[in-house]
Amino acid sequence: MVGRTCERLTDAAAHWWFYVYAVVGFVAAVGYGYFVGWSVGVGLEVFILLSLAATLVYSGVDARGSEISQSGLRHVADLTALTGVSFALLAVAISLIWQLEGHPVVDTEFMVVFAMWLGLAVGAQASLYAVASEEKRTRLADLVKLLTMNQRVLRHNLRNELSVVDGHLQNLEGKVGSDDEDVTVARHHVDELLETSERTRRILDIWESDNCREQDAGAVLVDAVERLRERYPDVDVEIAASEDAVVSAHPALGDAVYEVLANAVEHNDGGVRISASVTNPPGDDVVVEVADTGAGIPKHERYILDQPEETTLSHASGLGLWLVYWTVRESDGTVEFPDDADGTTVRLRLPDATAPPGLWGRLVGRSG
Incomplete structure (x- = not known):
């Protein structure tokens, strides 16, 4: 928890990358309209591009409220950009193939820009899910290590120490009698701790074994x-x-x-x-x-x-x-x-x- 807190203090704005992508998308959509010339069809194309860019705003809000670490969010932002560029290059490659094969290519500019922001929109959500799943898997692996460590401590250290206390308590019972109030209270708590230790060990054994x-x-x-x-x-x-x-x-x-x-x-x-x-x-x-x-x-x-x-x-x-x-x-x-x-x-x-x-x-x- 300390490491995560320090990370957020030193770099607490990783989710803003999604808003940057969205703003660039808005600018690109409007710029595309001016570049090719406004018409009803171009207006619809611009609307599609603006819708894709708007999904990145949602991704930014989603990223801000997620439990992903800041380093994880930076990784998500990088993967999002890489996905957008990959989609755009794929659109360029398809356009070139069509041209080389003599097929008519209509509205190449829109196809490339659309592919770019479609890749950003898809990449943002997919990357958020993938990185969150990976961090959760890592945390669960750490939890398993913690449980294993606790099991070892409970099996050996705690039980051994309680056995020593129990031995001295038996000596004390022999000196002052088992009816002494302090001895009775101490005996009760030692027995409770020993039983708790044994139950914890049995629960961990159940969790580790699935042989029905x-x-x-x-x-x-x-x-x-x-x-x-x-x-x-x-x-x-x-x-x-x-x-x-x-x-x-x-x-x-x-x-x-x-x-x-x-x-x-x-x-x-x-x-x-x-x-x-x-x-x-x-x-x-x-x-x-x-x-x-x-x-x-x-x-x-x-x-x-x-x-x-x-x-x-x-x-x-x-x-x-x-x-x-x-x-x-x-x-x-x-x-x-x-x-x-x-x-x-x-x-x-x-x-x-x-x-x-x-x-x-x-x-x-x-x-x-």
Whole structure:
């Protein structure tokens, strides 16, 4: 961001090149009219040239409001001029070929001038798109490097340091007792950091791996419920699972289902009722659904999954929801939150591994 700011301070007028091209186009159009002599036909030709020149004004406004760097805009301006010159030279070459072959050439001047500003108009928009795409690709490549670096730090440095703190905390518990308030608070925060570190590592692993495999969604749900009961023995979950629900999903599907179940427990009181089901409607996706009677996931956290990025004003309080989101997304499925007045419902739609791929498979399944 610092580099971009400095660049804008030192050269903040690159988009004005498009206005210069437009002004030159206006002058050239009017000059062409005077050069060949005004008539109704020439007036229409001048109008066409003025229209093409006017599109460059739009390109200048578009460039000014874009997120392209100033060096990128200078590159766009150069490409625009090069495209205009290339179109003009192409028109000259075509005119010369026609003359050499004895074909009558009508209005050569207009053809060359028209080709020039047509090239500028086309080149401006095409170059803006091409340079913006290239800069976005470069930025995404840098983001991947940043994520890789963060993953390495979280896997090694942070976890190792937390392990050292955990060891000293165990020594402190032995001296003052595990019931000490300061020790209890410190233990809670260390456990939270360790769990956050582990979830972050798992999310990055999901993002880096896209190897889906066939899984029995009913068995996955049953295993996830067993894991939940081991951690929360007093929790009662009502299960209803179809026996023929085979999905094509990421290997982390079990973790995602467990996160949904755990969320229903952790964010509600002890009296919450939880039901989980797996259904496989003919010709449709397999649906894994978890419903609870408590407050569940806040609405603002659900909407975050549809936003382009997290901000300081809107972000998820934990990483569990993101783990679910990335697992289902990498499985080519969707996460839904149906409106439920009595609690919260989380619905995971996953591809049916037994259905033929594509639209034809869905049509066959529905007709059957």
